[in-house]
Amino acid sequence: MEQQVTNNSKKLKQLPQNLSSLKTVSYDVNARDKLHAIWFLGPSLLVLAVFVFYPMLRTLYLSLFLTNNLGKPTVFVGLQNYWSLLTSSSYLASLQATFVYVIAVSILTLIFGLLLAQAASFKVKGSNFFRTVFSGTMGVSVSVAAIFWLFMFNPSIGLLDQIASVLHLPVINWLTQPGWAMTAIVISTVWMNLGFTFLIFFGALQTVPVNLYEAAQIEGVSKSYQFFHITLPMISPTVFFVSIITLIESFKSFGLIDLMTAGGPNNATNLLVYRIYQDAFLNGNYGLASTESVILAIIIAIFTFLQFKILEKRVTYQ
Template identity: 50%
Template sequence: MQLAFEAERRKTKTRNFIKGILFLLPSIILFSVFLFYPMMKTVYLSFFLTDASGATTVFVGLQNYIQLFTSSIFLKSFKSTFLFVLYIVPATIIISLFLAVLANEKLKGVGIFRTIFSSTMGISVAAASVFWLYLFNPTMGLLNEILGFLGMEGIGWLTDPAWALVAVSITTIWMNIGFTFLILLGGLQSIDQSLYESANIDGAGYFYKLRRITVPMLSPTLFFVLTVTIINAFQTFGQIDILTQGGPQNETNLIVYSIYREAFVNYQFGAASAQAVILFILILLMTALQFKFGEKKVHYQ
């Protein structure tokens, strides 16, 4: 009797497993074709030299990786990438949080401002980059016109090595604000209003409630936004390609753009694959560190 019961249970488990696999099969196929295979192919190519068509020619082992970390251009790309992330992540989150707090207030016509604050989410990277390309124009750009009106000398926003990365960062912050704002606003609106009512009864001030209620209760949303913003920052490409093409003097040659140039300009697919693997490991480490140290400060309701 016991043996029959065990056999039936194993049969049910097997049947349920097969059903689960069948339900997951479309996703497994898609992920295999568009994610797992390209990932394994990239790792494979990173150990080879390739011809212009991408076919492997000579196995070089770790030589592609060694050359990268001894290349001054790649090390500069590495530094520029981290500076870029450092510029845009805090600024994007702080500005978006400020706008979300404002838009969460019960004010007349606040819906118009919510639409304006989130509007950048509906603008493509190409359109936004062209828009900022005109703003940064050294002769007729609005920014230099404002500086001239204030009696200050114009800046070569996209041609001066000291300002190019800052200019691209400003563009990226502006582009990312819409999405981040919407997520944070949704997080603010999900906070239980009874907490604020209790604080009002106790005579708590606005900034006390902001510090003791809003930020702690918003911490899961902030954690999500921080993770996504960091990953997106490491993967920035479109605005670099349109605004600076990695220049001047490789100041904006971020790792993603360096991968593109190695693969599709220099046709060095092995070196490009090695950079892609390094970028993947870098993002993976940053995300793992965030979950290890950042999640401890998240207050889940």
């Protein structure tokens, strides 16, 4: 089920390349060439078949069954799994929480990633140091990040609440109050995402020719106008790429949730993937978990499709 999700996201990641519609060249393929092709494709096709295509189809198949706790299908129930999920208030709550989480994480990651990259681009003393620091979270594992943020959010020894008490602000039980737990998870995920996002954006900013800014400067164009009318359009393919990657990755979030809130409190952070994990591996309900996987895949596909529809128009490839 997890594999299916991964596979789906892989397909979506490849889409931007496919978009630059190259003219199809028709080759005259004779039988010997075909044989060659099969030899070359064979090994990877085999691996894909075993680890991707089969699990995908199996998930689709299982989603139509009730299973025993070993994952064997027992009773064919058709679309009933789907129906019961879509009418379950707790599933819909998960769905809603996931949307909130995904949208918040994607937008904040994009904004802060871009801000950090822009800030690190200024040629000032010590900017190299900050470039290293900003990309640092790339090298941090989920478990380490979880421990770090558990300490940060801890109401008695956590830094955040210590600052709050110094400022005479109310102390927040970050991980045990439903509204705040979601905020805490979003903050930690954005923090985790920033390293990668920063690095990609920073790289993209370096490719914008300095002359464009000089030309604008001479014409008296303000810095903010330069950012929105030169920088953003110039790096729009990267922004688009990062937004798609981030969206898909946040739909798949699992580690931080498992380690920090375990879906709680009161299911406030019980996001779709975490729920799949619970249904399959804690409750042994493989059929239902498969159904959830299929639905998640469809949701990701729809979101990505919408992103392409809405955002791609604003992207200029060079």
